[in-house]
Amino acid sequence: MKVIDLQEYKQFSREKMNKLNLFQSERFFCDVYCLEPGQEQKGHVHADQDKVYFVLEGEGLFTVGQESQSLGMGQGTMAPAGESHGVKNHGAQRLRLLVFMAPNPA
Secondary structure (H helix, E strand, C coil): CCCCCHHHCCCCCCCCCEEEEEEECCCCEEEEEEECCCCEEEEECCCCCEEEEEEEECEEEEEECCEEEEEECCCEEEECCCCCEEEECCCCCCEEEEEEEECCCC
């Protein structure tokens, strides 16, 4: 059994958002995304995958479809397959997210 400690998954880069994989199978993946202030995952679409974002620390501006909302620690949202989605760290602190996607696009 693989056991992880989320506190060990904090790796930020000044160049771009960092993705750290926690779990992966043929059916889904679970990553931690680390964003410095001003970094973003630009809007994009997954035709066949649902994606869940859950804020571990910081605050981000999440866009799903035509809606945008600021979410903080303990809050999350889902981008259903076919919906444009993205996130921007619009605050002054680092943003760390737990991200799930299924089915795995790999």
